[in-house]
Amino acid sequence: MITDDNIASVGRQMESIKYKNLLINFTTEFNRSSNFSGSAPKPGTFWRPTPAPDLLPGFFPLGDIVESGDDNINGKRVAAVVCEGIAQIGDSSQAKALNRPVDYEQIWRDPGSESVGTLWRPIPPDGYVALGLVCSRDDEKPPLHAIRCVRADLVIDSSLGDSIWNNWGNGGTQDFGAWHIKPPVAAAGEIYFAPGTFVGFKNVAHPSTQVAAYSLRMQIPQLINPAPEVPVLSGFAAPSPLEASEATQIAILPWFAVEDNALSPIERLSKSPYYRLERTDRYALVGYGHNTGDGSKLFRWTASRVLIGKVLQLFTRLTSIEVKTEWPMGGSEVNRPIKFSAQLNKLFTHTESTSSGWTTSKAIEVVSFVPKNKMVAVYQLQSHYELLREDGTQAAVNFAYADSDSLYFAEYPTEVGDVIAVPMPVSDSSAVTDTAP
16 A cells, blocks of 8 residues: 555656555566557557566566557556555455466467467456456467466456457458457546456457456555644634644545646656645634624624636646546547546545535625624635645646535634524625635
8 A cells, every 4th residue: 555655756666556465566568479460551569568577576467468550669558567465464365366367268360361370368267357368479378377367356347448459451361359448437536447458359340249348446545644623712812824734635646547747658657656636624714703892793704715616627637637526537548558547535525425516616705693702713624735746746736625514613702502603605706805804
């Protein structure tokens, strides 16, 4: 698990993603398995991920990857690789995360063309699934130790995405098409991501029936620090605005789930394999009033709007991160190094019950009846978000959140139920500025 103390330093191999007893990492090193002539008119070239033993000891590929064309992809493409991890504490019965296939089934060979090689589907042992196909240069089955199958509860059922390559028009006797794996919509607090392998069939058209495809999964690591202390009035002196506290909650996002205009995908993997989306909560003073009269007195204050819709839109455009729902949203994922679906924890984004708060950014007017000889101060609990690279530099614009439920009233002297206060929206938030008592 990634924690505040073990975030990787710039330039070294990234800390592995841990999901139960499965370790996941990434490689940009590949060996060419074979290539087949095809349409468009590029050939299909098959590559075996080969994690460097000095950087990723004990890691295995999940299958081969296919590219349209015969360019060298080393240092340009990324694929997930896996390793057996340590079982969770207290769960000695947990089965191994990985296992070898028990056999291979040949799914395609094209003797009618100039292609050389065959494609094989790994047959997993019971309780495990295969996440990709394997290519060999001849009719011989690949070795059983070439890849690993993954325990079924460590993956998520997926569907087919965009087409990668097919052999239409090459004069062969058997058609074949290769497809990306498309993860489903992620649950809150999780990321589902394709390993970079592919699904293939003896057909150049998209299959009309459901096929077996799987993605890896992870929980978004979240660090939680103590919430800021509730404001307390100790006398009739004017309260001071409270200083910002340290980050209250931190979501750790892997490199492939964040867009960063300053770094290419490969640079993100090596220089900033994890990003920190920090949320800092603080009580902002809205206003205060001291009733020195002989009877109750009406006070009014205005809590200026905190959320600026255009700023939030800019943040999403720069990073692809969605706050209210999952991301990425819409469009083809052909150019993404890792196909994924991610969604932040609902507690982290203030969307436990509804996301409508992120679409409403009006100022709030607070009306309070204060008894005689009473001091009242109104605070608004605001959440300020900041996205940081691994070296601590800011990766995008900051944004903030607060709503009508985030108001807090402090009074002196304290008598429960003595103060009556009602928040209400301001009709024209664009014309509102911060107000004094």
